[in-house]
Amino acid sequence: MNDEQIENLLHQAPRPAAPAGLLEKLNQGIELPRPAPGTENRLQRETLPESFPKAAASPSEVDAPVGDGWRSRLRHWTPALGFGLFFLSCLVLLGIQASLLSELRRQNTQLHAAAAGLEELHHRDMDAGQRLRARLDELERLRKDHEELLQLRTEVGELRSQALEMAALRTENERLLTELRADRDTGIDEAFFAQQTVEAERIACRNNLRQIGLSIRVWVMDSDGTRYPSSVVQMSNEVSTVQRLICPGDAARQEFGSLSWREFRPAMTSYELHFSGEEAGYREGGGGPHPESIVSKCPIHHNYVRANGSEVQIDPQNWREITIDGRLYLKPVEDPTRNSPP
Amino acid sequence: MKDDEQDLCRRARGGDLSAASELVSRFYERIFAYHRRLCGNHEDAADLTQHTFTRVWRALGSYQGRSSFNTWLHGIAHHVYVDWRRKRNAGEIQSDEWWAAQAAESPGLFEDARERDLCGYLYRCVDQLDEEKKQAIHLHYYQSLSLSETAEALGVATSTVKYRLREALDFLRTKVAEPGVRR
Numbered sequence: 001m002n003d004e005q006i007e008n009l010l011h012q013a014p015r016p017a018a019p020a021g022l023l024e025k026l027n028q029g030i031e032l033p034r035p036a037p038g039t040e041n042r043l044q045r046e047t048l049p050e051s052f053p054k055a056a057a058s059p060s061e062v063d064a065p066v067g068d069g070w071r072s073r074l075r076h077w078t079p080a081l082g083f084g085l086f087f088l089s090c091l092v093l094l095g096i097q098a099s100l101l102s103e104l105r106r107q108n109t110q111l112h113a114a115a116a117g118l119e120e121l122h123h124r125d126m127d128a129g130q131r132l133r134a135r136l137d138e139l140e141r142l143r144k145d146h147e148e149l150l151q152l153r154t155e156v157g158e159l160r161s162q163a164l165e166m167a168a169l170r171t172e173n174e175r176l177l178t179e180l181r182a183d184r185d186t187g188i189d190e191a192f193f194a195q196q197t198v199e200a201e202r203i204a205c206r207n208n209l210r211q212i213g214l215s216i217r218v219w220v221m222d223s224d225g226t227r228y229p230s231s232v233v234q235m236s237n238e239v240s241t242v243q244r245l246i247c248p249g250d251a252a253r254q255e256f257g258s259l260s261w262r263e264f265r266p267a268m269t270s271y272e273l274h275f276s277g278e279e280a281g282y283r284e285g286g287g288g289p290h291p292e293s294i295v296s297k298c299p300i301h302h303n304y305v306r307a308n309g310s311e312v313q314i315d316p317q318n319w320r321e322i323t324i325d326g327r328l329y330l331k332p333v334e335d336p337t338r339n340s341p342p
Numbered sequence: 343m344k345d346d347e348q349d350l351c352r353r354a355r356g357g358d359l360s361a362a363s364e365l366v367s368r369f370y371e372r373i374f375a376y377h378r379r380l381c382g383n384h385e386d387a388a389d390l391t392q393h394t395f396t397r398v399w400r401a402l403g404s405y406q407g408r409s410s411f412n413t414w415l416h417g418i419a420h421h422v423y424v425d426w427r428r429k430r431n432a433g434e435i436q437s438d439e440w441w442a443a444q445a446a447e448s449p450g451l452f453e454d455a456r457e458r459d460l461c462g463y464l465y466r467c468v469d470q471l472d473e474e475k476k477q478a479i480h481l482h483y484y485q486s487l488s489l490s491e492t493a494e495a496l497g498v499a500t501s502t503v504k505y506r507l508r509e510a511l512d513f514l515r516t517k518v519a520e521p522g523v524r525r
Contacts, residue, residue: 001515001518001519002515003511003515006464006511006514006515006518007483007511009460009461009464010464010468010479010483010484011483011486012461013379013461013465013483013484014444015371015372015375015484016374016375016378016379016384016387016444017371018370018371018374018375018388018391019374019384019388022370022374022388022391022392023366023367023370025388025392026366026370026391026392026395027363027366029392029395029396029399030359030362030363030366030395030399031396031399031400032354032355032357032358032359032362032399032402033355033357033399033400033402033403034357
């Protein structure tokens with residue numbers, strides 16, 4: 001069977017008959033849209049019988065209904081109306097922009113006036129700020145002075161307590177010397193007492209050096225902390241008696257211990273002083289900028305006192321003196337394990 | 343005839359019930375037959391026909407006469423059937439008895455029993471086509487729409503309708519040529 005035969009058979013497909021009553025249902029279900037105004041009269045006229053007098057309607061009404069005329073005119077004038085609306089909207093926008101521009105100019109003028117006042121206010125604030133900054137610097141300086149004063153008071157208190165301790169040690173020393181002399185007079189082992197005498201002299205020498213170190217620190221702090229005394233005589237207020245400047249083991253200078261400060265000369269002291277009015281720099285911290293430097297020493301007992309007030313006794317075989325930038329320091333001789341003096 | 347239909351449409355759009363009734367009288371049997379062949383029973387076909395005309399009256403204001411009323415009406419009927427089928431979610435294939443009865447109730451169309459059997463077999467093969475090809479067969483052959491009218495009713499290009507018809511004819515030719523089919 002070819003395509004043509006198949007198409008013929010398809011064209012001859014039976015048509016099912018519609019059930020009875022369907023037509024009536026469909027006719028009852030007709031819901032036509034409401035006719036537009038203007039077309040209603042025309043349709044009524046078209047369905048009227050021929051015998052109805054047609055003069056009741058004018059020919060112009062039949063040919064050109066009202067709705068169609070308005071529509072055609074509206075369609076004709078739509079481009080012009082559109083352009084007119086666009087032109088009007090442009091005009092309105094221009095007006096709004098002009099109004100905004102004038103408002104911005106007025107605000108700009110007000111801001112210029114306010115900016116001039118701000119400049120003057122800025123200068124005034126700058127002056128006040130400088131004054132406040134100067135006061136702040138002054139307050140900062142006073143605060144630092146107050147802190148230094150408190151520190152000095154603390155150190156003075158420590159020195160006073162050490163002075164009391166030294167007085168007690170001196171009393172004990174004198175008592176021991178008295179007992180030693182008494183024992184020597186009684187003929188007890190002279191070698192033992194000689195050794196104890198040397199040890200007592202060494203301790204007394206060390207106490208003298210401690211007193212000298214403390215006196216130097218007090219003198220420096222009382223002299224605004226910047227310089228050392230030029231000679232030992234200048235520390236007459238800090239060192240209690242000239243006896244403190246004579247080492248007990250220095251027999252050649254014992255006679256100078258009974259002199260007054262007026263009669264005493266710098267060369268009469270047993271101790272070497274390793275400063276001569278150089279800058280101390282005590283403001284920058286305890287002991288100045290070189291706290292480990294030696295300020296005084298006893299050449300007899302090898303006792304030393306440092307710029308930070310600590311005293312030390314060394315064995316000359318293990319330690320030696322070195323001079324760096326004119327300042328005296330102690331350095332171990334051979335033992336590499338000792339990094340600092342005892 | 344087309345001018346007459348256009349005039350009837352214009353009058354019905356203006357609210358003329360007699361014109362609308364005339365349109366119903368002219369087309370309701372064709373629309374019923376279209377739905378009856380597709381949906382498989384008289385009750386659903388009658389309902390779909392009523393729905394079709396309800397939509398016609400509702401959309402009559404938008405009908406501008408660019409196509410014939412027949413084509414426009416078949417387009418609406420097609421959409422009504424598609425909506426119904428989507429709600430049913432499946433189609434019903436016509437029973438053998440229905441096609442045999444239809445062939446028997448059409449005396450003169452088929453010469454003998456052999457030809458009636460062959461036609462019944464052919465129409466059942468049409469029901470086995472996929473939905474797009476089946477719609478093209480129904481509108482073009484069963485409803486006697488032209489290719490362009492079928493394309494307009496389905497909303498596709500004329501070339502698409504040609505392609506679907508060609509595919510459908512190939513399928514039917516293959517089915518008819520199968521062994522055991524009486525020719």
